[in-house]
Amino acid sequence: MNEPDPAPEQLPVSQPVSVDELLEKVRSGLDRIGPRDAFDAAAKGALLVDIRYAELRERDGLIPGALVVERNELEWRLDPQGSHRAPEATGHGLRTVVICNEGYASSLAAASLRQLGLYRATDLIGGFQAWRAAGLPVDAP
Template sequence: MSAVDALLAQARRQLGHRMGPLEAAALQEAGGLLVDIRYAELRERDGTIPGALIVERNELEWRLDPTGAHRAPEATHHGLPVVVICNEGYASSLAALSLRQL
């Protein structure tokens, strides 16, 4: 197993349950935030997710930190339920763990 595969496995163990589309939609309906970290080419190719906040991965922590000067208006508090979405679930798992640590 490569080092990055081990890191991904560890992140997924720490995060626990991974949501599917219906659960994510329900969370959004209940006031949670969907965050699409796919890069522009993938969004153009596959389409956007209605109501999702688009944040490139390299800006994620700065835009989702409610105490930061560069936060997105949607990042209202640290307890906000957030689902991070990418193309295949690898980058979003690592990103979600980073947000949890934040």
């Protein structure tokens, strides 16, 4: 008699939470940084990753030197072991600062990168809008 195959390993299922509760939880595990600190981090070799969708990038411009990765491709492009990784995804210890438009989706994205082992991933408080408001460099659309 054949034994049934064991169930595939699954991620734990958690109790339902609101997105606000989830955001608070993931942010408690991130060392989020402001625009000036992100600018300084990039100057020291951190990778800035812009996950805003094309319409926002075309409307507002780009942060010079930031890697543009659509949110739905982020994990595949930043996984240092992945077959579809970006050349900039050099290792799990790479300081990575995820940037969305206002600093919400980037927190969830950074937490996802942490689950892949990118233990220095974080996000920009206030997102691209805070970067621009701080007077930091932006390439015109």
